[in-house]
Amino acid sequence: MKKPELLAPAGNLEKLKTAINFGADAVYLGGSKLNLRAFADNFTDEELREGVEYAHSRGKKVFITINVFPHNEDLIGLEEYLKDLYNLNVDAIIVSDPGIIMTAREVVPDLEIHLSTQANNVNWKSAIFWHKQGVKRIVLARELSLEEIKGIKRNIPESCELEAFIHGSMCMAYSGRCVISNYMTGRDSNRGQCAQPCRYKYYLVEEKRPGEYFPVVEDEKGAYILNSKDLCMIEHIPELIQSGIDSLKIEGRMKSAYYVASIVKSYRQAIDAYFDNPEEYVFQKKWLDNLEKASHRAYFTGFYFGDSNKQTYETSSYIRDYDIVGVVREYDKSTGLATIEQRNKVLEGDTVEILRPVGDNFEIKLDDMRNGKGEKIESAPSAQMIFTIKTDIELEKDDMLIKSKINR
Structure with missing residues (x-):
């Protein structure tokens, strides 16, 4: 049985070092262009060079997100940017757009490509299609159950890897393809500028009674009808590993270094404990305790077991104890x-x-x-x-x- 990679977010250089120090096998981060976290402390070329050297000297990998849906003007300078990343010796790029994939195959054919979750791959035939386009790894859509993931794994070549999110914020839109932010604030969520209107407080206005605002749920706090719980799979490490997922991914490039440290540590301990002795593996509550201390919303297991109750209606605030x-x-x-x-x-x-x-x-x-x-x-x-x-x-x-x- 192959031990899966533990992949952690790195919103800046400090978080990259923290993730690696606390046990991540690889980190993913945004460079200076074309990533979906425009408001993160994205890396300059110098910081990226230092980060790659830090990771590689410790046997770890660095993946760069180029996962926007680019408009024509976003393609200007793409070839040069891809060449810069290749020369910086990054290990892979994470891409959602076919045009960027095609360009990468043309100008940096030896640079490994991972398909972003934004491409919402939910079946094995699509996985094979992308693999034939030069994509080595599929970052699966979050809307899949464990049984569906097993089905994909059974039907794809061994050379095609699967990656899946196991912890962190969930988007209410399908695979993150949301335009509410565009309509309400003019900030394009699919070009890295999401204003997170799903976290806003909403009231209902009846057509013939303008100016009268009613909570969707009868509560003086209002109602957070679009607000999702956070994904947490720490109690299901054996099921994740047995499904054949090659890389277990933590969400949170906008989160703190403390968040990165505590989340990575718990999953590192759990994964290692399972591989130390699979037959005698026992979940330890201290792993969940560490996850609950870090900033989070109410936890749930996403779509892995067919759950449908992903909303949390009481508040959009994080639990920060x-x-x-x-x-x-x-x-x-x-x-x-x-x-x-x-x-x-x-x-x-x-x-x-x-x-x-x-x-x-x-x-x-x-x-x-x-x-x-x-x-x-x-x-x-x-x-x-x-x-x-x-x-x-x-x-x-x-x-x-x-x-x-x-x-x-």
Whole structure:
């Protein structure tokens, strides 16, 4: 049985390094053009070069999204951009448009192509069609059940890989092909500018009573009739692996480094535990606990088991019970001093959890907080300020300090 790739989002260089450090086998990200996250911290060529070198030096891969539906003007400079990516030694491009695929085959024939989920591939014949066009991997539509995925796997050549989303936000539109944002805000969701109007609060107006707004559900909060739950398959790792999926993909290029770290870590632990001993594999609640601490909406299993209840009507807000408050930059064993870069306000005496790539989370107390000048401080309120604490527990570079907001 082949261990599937764990593929993580990388919205910027810090998140790329975080994903790899916490166990991702590969990352996907947007370059400077033609990707569906126009408002992410997309990579410059220099950042991309550094990211590729960082990943490759650790035996990991980097995939670049070129997954917009391009209009004529978007094609200007495409050939040069593809050549630049090839020269940067990226491992594959993720594409939805046949024109971009054709261009890539012409100008960079050795560059691996993955078919984006935006192309909504839902059957094995389509998979074979795309494979014959030079596509090595199909990123499956999210509207498929596990049984359908197994059927696709049985009917395609071994040389054709399958990738599927296993965690993260879900779009209400079919395979993300939505135009509500275009109509309501003039921002084209299929060219990377979605304003997420599915998260807005909506009321019903009756034709003959203009100006009277009625909630679709009788609730003073309004109704979020288009708002989807988040996908979470952490409790179904054996089924995912046995379906034959080659790459398990996490959504979230717009999410935080803390989100990337916690989600990647849980799935890494679960996948490795299954392959360590498939016959004795047991789901561990701590994996789900880590996922629930990261920012998310209510979880569900998507379409994998034929579920249809994907909406969450109560709120469009994320559940954010934990914050990242700092990242360890250095630890001196001789003095017990940890140097920390602040991420959110934290106080002297706070108890925080330590999140690191390997091992369970553990708690420490923030004692003897001092600023960069060595002066005693009661809090670290300034963004990215450097401060120190004293602890006998040995910390490691890039350990994340997370703090419950409930007990703050």
